[in-house]
Amino acid sequence: MDHVDFGYLFFGVDNDTLAVKGTTFDPEHTNLKTGQSLELFLRLGVTPKIRFEIGEFKYRDMIRVVVVKIPAAEGEPTMFHNEPFVRINESKTSLRPYTDWIREIYNSKTDWSKVIVDEATIEDLDPEAIAVARKGFLERYPKLSSEITSWNDAVFLDKAKLTIGGGVTRTALLLLGKEEAAHLLGHIAQIDWKLQTATESAAEVFSVPFLISTSKVLAKIRNYRFKIYPNNTLIPTEVWKYDEKIILEALHNCIAHQRYQSNCRIIVTEKEDCLEFWNAGDFFEGKYEDYIEGIKTPKKYRNPFLVQAMVNIKMIDSQGYGIHTMFVRQKDRYLPMPDYDQTEDSGVKLTVPGNVIDIDYSVRLIQDASIDLSTAVLLDRVQKHKPLSDTAIKALRKANLIEGRKPNLIISKSLAQSTGKEIEYSKRKGFSDEFCCDLILKLWASTNPCLAVR
Incomplete structure (x- = not known):
């Protein structure tokens, strides 16, 4: 198999005698020890992402054989769970000790x-x-x-x-x-x-x-x-x-x-x-x-x-x-x-x-030109309910852009006020009864200028 473009793995063929015996193995539905199909197992474990081709055929129209077409490593070693492997005779072993082979792979692109x-x-x-x-x-x-x-x-x-x-x-x-x-x-x-x-x-x-x-x-x-x-x-x-x-x-x-x-x-x-x-x-x-x-x-x-x-x-x-x-x-x-x-x-x-996914995100960008790209990207993750690192959360909190606890981060009060979302914000954040009563009175007064809360 030296210097060929593809290798082939056959299920249903005896490794020693090459006799075709057939197989019941189903790569799409058979669960491995991980509980995954073969294709998903390979896709998640192998880097860089390479295209495996999995198929089957009937030998002499009777005996079922499954074949996996495997492309040769090109430009960089193929790794499984971040470990490069090589086949030597019938044995699978780590590629790391074979520096000349690694160099040849990197130069093969x-x-x-x-x-x-x-x-x-x-x-x-x-x-x-x-x-x-x-x-x-x-x-x-x-x-x-x-x-x-x-x-x-x-x-x-x-x-x-x-x-x-x-x-x-x-x-x-x-x-x-x-x-x-x-x-x-x-x-x-x-x-x-x-x-x-x-x-x-x-x-x-x-x-x-x-x-x-x-x-x-x-x-x-x-x-x-x-x-x-x-x-x-x-x-x-x-x-x-x-x-x-x-x-x-x-x-x-x-x-x-x-x-x-x-x-x-x-x-x-x-x-x-x-x-x-x-x-x-x-x-x-x-x-x-x-x-x-x-x-x-x-x-x-x-x-x-x-x-x-x-x-x-x-x-x-x-x-x-x-x-x-x-x-x-x-x-x-x-x-x-x-x-x-x-x-x-x-x-x-x-x-x-x-x-527009979240109007608050869009309005914030409209009204505040000082928001830089990196901050906008973090706010975008908030509106899409994607996870944020602790460092990112700390930075957004410091800028008064978010509140709440992971994973339920919400728009901060200062941002909510600038977009007219006080009531929705209050409902999502949750406050004590005393604070809610005080907030209702203040909102009532703010929407009725002729009234004053005493």
Whole structure:
């Protein structure tokens, strides 16, 4: 099995004689010692997230065999509960003592996006997509404006790092390829848009060139302005349901960071109150929380050639600002923060809300421009009833933004007063009878200016 792409684990075949004996093992329903199915057991225990394929067949139409297809470690060791393992002959042992093998694994990473497709030529690239790429390149590198106009397509594509010495790469086909040339990729290369609401459903599939297709997906998404009414005011704040730059940033991130070896579509789901973006893979370096503040810069990428080309034609940024930008723009529109889920189907799902969850959160952002991004992210966790660290809770309490006990944190009194929520706040917090009587009298007086509490 040395230097092969996949290994296979068979249930129902004798390990010594290779005789096919059959099995009753059911990977979907059989409980292991953990009480989990095999697929869930592997998904939760194995890192990085890799795509296991589990299937079954009938040997000679009679004997049932279950097979698990296991991809080889690539770019980093495959670990189970944070321990790397290796198979030596018939034994499983820790990989840690074998430093040469570890080094070989780290050096084994092949950039899928950099591979030249021998059958492809520049004629397989879409002229409109090339023109859009030229425009993006010019915006990225305005100092080269006098030179760019003199470059023919072949020179431009090499300069933009879409081709290599005239050879058409998978990156060039993904971003600029004609739809009829998609088969040259050996990949499904599609973006699937779905509309799923209580009353409507629709779907459309978009192929390459992705540089053009992402704008077509954007055009499918219904977007409109709606009003947020702060309490005690007749002047609403109008915001768009979705920010177009956030949508394109999310789509382009899916393209840049997709694990193409999994041969999966990018899936965009439009729901009543949010957008969901799914792509195969996981965060290649760190967690999404590391990038919210815009401080961390990734040191490596899953598809470095593709990423560099997308940077060159101004589809993405390479400094780790993409996630930061999405969070900032969502905060500036007073809406809930994006959410990432890395536990679903060996992929990453980004959810972008397009509605108000808690009016107090939105009004607070409208009325208090001093709230920074990190504080807004913490308040967003409060409105979504997500857990907070003790340090975060302490900071919010110090700023008089929250009260209550974990896990039932609520909006603090000072915040409630600024949003006209005194009665609801009092009901949720709970006070002594004496305090409640005093509060009722004060509220009565405050809503009846002609009366005075004596």
